[in-house]
Amino acid sequence: xxxxxxxxxxxxxxxxxxxxxxxxxxxxxxxxxxxxxxxxxxxxxxxxxxxxxxxxxxxxxxxxxxxxxxxx
Amino acid sequence: xxxxxxxxxxxxxxxxxxxxxxxxxxxxxxxxxxxxxxxxxxxxxxxxxxxxxxxxxxxxxxxxxxxxxxxxxxxxxxxxxxxxxxxxxxxxxxxxxxxxxxxxxxxxxxxxxxxxxxxxxxxxxxxxxxxxxxxxxxxxxxxxxxxxxxxxxxxxxxxxxxxxxxxxxxxxxxxxxxxxxxxxxxxxxxxxxxxxxxxxxxxxxxxxxxxxxxxxxxxxxxxxxxxxxxxxxxxxxxxxxxxxxxxxxxxxxxxxxxxxxxxxxxxxxxxxxxxxxxxxxxxxxxxxxxxxxxxxxxxxxxxxxxxxxxxxxxxxxxxxxxxxxxxxxxxxxxxxxxxxxxxxxxxxxxxxxxxxxxxxxxxxxxxxxxxxxxxxxxxxxxxxxxxxxxxxxxxxxxxxxxxxxxxxxxxxxxxxxxxxxxxxxxxxxxxxxxxxxxxxxxxxxxxxxxxxxxxxxxxxxxxxxxxxxxxxxxxxxxxxxxxxxxxxxxxxxxxxxxxxxxxxxxxxx
Numbered sequence: 001x002x003x004x005x006x007x008x009x010x011x012x013x014x015x016x017x018x019x020x021x022x023x024x025x026x027x028x029x030x031x032x033x034x035x036x037x038x039x040x041x042x043x044x045x046x047x048x049x050x051x052x053x054x055x056x057x058x059x060x061x062x063x064x065x066x067x068x069x070x071x072x
Numbered sequence: 073x074x075x076x077x078x079x080x081x082x083x084x085x086x087x088x089x090x091x092x093x094x095x096x097x098x099x100x101x102x103x104x105x106x107x108x109x110x111x112x113x114x115x116x117x118x119x120x121x122x123x124x125x126x127x128x129x130x131x132x133x134x135x136x137x138x139x140x141x142x143x144x145x146x147x148x149x150x151x152x153x154x155x156x157x158x159x160x161x162x163x164x165x166x167x168x169x170x171x172x173x174x175x176x177x178x179x180x181x182x183x184x185x186x187x188x189x190x191x192x193x194x195x196x197x198x199x200x201x202x203x204x205x206x207x208x209x210x211x212x213x214x215x216x217x218x219x220x221x222x223x224x225x226x227x228x229x230x231x232x233x234x235x236x237x238x239x240x241x242x243x244x245x246x247x248x249x250x251x252x253x254x255x256x257x258x259x260x261x262x263x264x265x266x267x268x269x270x271x272x273x274x275x276x277x278x279x280x281x282x283x284x285x286x287x288x289x290x291x292x293x294x295x296x297x298x299x300x301x302x303x304x305x306x307x308x309x310x311x312x313x314x315x316x317x318x319x320x321x322x323x324x325x326x327x328x329x330x331x332x333x334x335x336x337x338x339x340x341x342x343x344x345x346x347x348x349x350x351x352x353x354x355x356x357x358x359x360x361x362x363x364x365x366x367x368x369x370x371x372x373x374x375x376x377x378x379x380x381x382x383x384x385x386x387x388x389x390x391x392x393x394x395x396x397x398x399x400x401x402x403x404x405x406x407x408x409x410x411x412x413x414x415x416x417x418x419x420x421x422x423x424x425x426x427x428x429x430x431x432x433x434x435x436x437x438x439x440x441x442x443x444x445x446x447x448x449x450x451x452x453x454x455x456x457x458x459x460x461x462x463x464x465x466x467x468x469x470x471x472x473x474x475x476x477x478x479x480x481x482x483x484x485x486x487x488x489x490x491x492x493x494x495x496x497x498x499x500x501x502x503x504x505x506x507x508x509x510x511x512x513x514x515x516x517x518x519x520x521x522x523x524x525x526x527x528x529x530x531x532x533x534x535x536x537x538x539x540x541x542x543x544x545x546x547x548x549x550x551x552x553x554x555x556x557x558x559x560x561x562x563x564x565x566x567x568x569x570x571x572x573x574x575x576x577x578x579x580x581x
């Protein structure tokens with residue numbers, strides 16, 4: 001008998017998927033199911049957390065001209 | 073997003089009116105004159121040639137007036153006149169014979185020769201003691217209009233426009249309520265800010281017309297009043313005694329937009345401002361409300377402190393207002409220099425321009441004639457999250473680029489063409505690094521797309537799987553599927569339907 005499972009489908013490119021997998025190993029129970037290279041099934045309650053975390057990770061790799069000068 | 077609300081010009085609105093409403097409009101000479109002023113040049117010429125000629129005119133004659141390379145303009149002119157029902161079939165009812173709409177003809181003649189104009193050009197009240205100076209009107213109009221624009225960009229400490237203005241802004245979707253119940257600028261609102269003042273006023277007035285229709289106000293009354301405002305003379309007082317009730321209500325609203333001025337002591341008279349006079353003229357002498365404001369600023373030292381107080385950012389620079397106005401006169405207001413290191417300099421002392429910039433720039437310092445800032449990931453992200461797109465930001469910076477930047481870009485392009493005559497690159501006014509980065513930041517926002525829904529798994533056989541999978545695909549709720557592992561994902565909304573279907577189909581077996 002088929003089964004329906006509630007979740008949030010996340011569509012992303014493989015590099016982002018790798019970042020989310022990394023998050024999952026650090027904090028667990030984010031990913032419910034790895035679907036394929038570009039899709040993941042995650043806990044719907046954690047979508048916002050994933051987005052915020054991705055934003056944080058990405059901003060680390062960006063040149064921010066504000067950093068150089070006038071650090072308050 | 074679409075820029076549709078701004079494409080709808082007043083001409084298009086008039087063309088969409090039913091012919092009966094148009095005919096009623098044409099009974100007002102002032103309206104006829106205003107419509108005439110809004111028409112393409114060639115159409116004006118044709119109307120002039122027909123207005124004192126009762127006889128039918130052959131379309132071929134019009135055709136012969138136009139050189140062969142002007143056919144496009146001819147068609148445009150004929151089309152616009154026909155859709156306004158200014159050109160009608162001739163009385164002889166022969167093919168290709170046309171005539172001018174008779175109601176329009178007689179009203180337009182009255183407008184030109186000063187016959188019976190039925191107060192449609194307003195009633196001037198002569199009073200030596202109550203003269204209002206044009207400068208004062210300019211300042212009033214700029215103040216009112218800028219306060220609306222300021223409110224839109226969210227400058228702190230600005231006085232809130234009246235309730236009517238707010239509801240109009242909300243109705244026209246230029247602003248919307250956010251979660252906390254505060255009004256917030258929308259994507260369209262940002263595009264609106266980038267228009268020149270004339271287009272902005274018309275955008276609001278067209279929305280006003282649409283709103284008026286739902287309030288059972290007669291569009292003919294409303295339009296007549298708007299067109300009358302456009303024909304009034306700056307600095308003269310007009311009496312409201314001949315206005316209809318609808319128009320008296322409108323007078324209050326127009327006062328809130330800064331189109332007319334009324335003395336608090338005497339509301340039976342009104343004074344049109346330059347914003348009103350601009351409505352039907354195609355001369356763009358006033359480039360934007362903010363530049364009008366700057367002229368005001370540079371004219372009188374006393375007036376500048378008032379305008380600057382509206383920004384929280386103003387840092388004790390009130391005294392140098394006049395000096396600045398003179399120095400910056402030959403550079404367009406708000407000229408922007410953008411460097412490859414994401415630093416941005418804007419030569420502007422208009423609080424409004426600065427407020428617009430602050431929507432997507434991290435501003436650092438303000439000097440007497442310029443502001444400096446930095447484009448950062450954070451500042452662009454904030455703008456993007458507010459619904460402003462990367463393309464809009466880039467377009468804004470490009471149109472406001474400092475003439476020096478344009479010159480530099482032209483020189484670079486010339487050099488490139490010298491080296492490689494086949495170079496297909498266009499003119500790059502802004503540094504490509506910055507443009508690309510802004511676009512990348514936008515892409516970054518959409519790095520993940522998430523859908524809530526249900527994953528269907530554990531199918532016993534491929535028939536069951538394909539039955540349900542095909543069904544959900546047919547009703548358009550399928551988001552993802554994996555045929556090999558027999559699982560698929562449907563959206564939240566479609567789930568109940570798919571489960572119902574599954575229960576019906578799978579129980580039968």
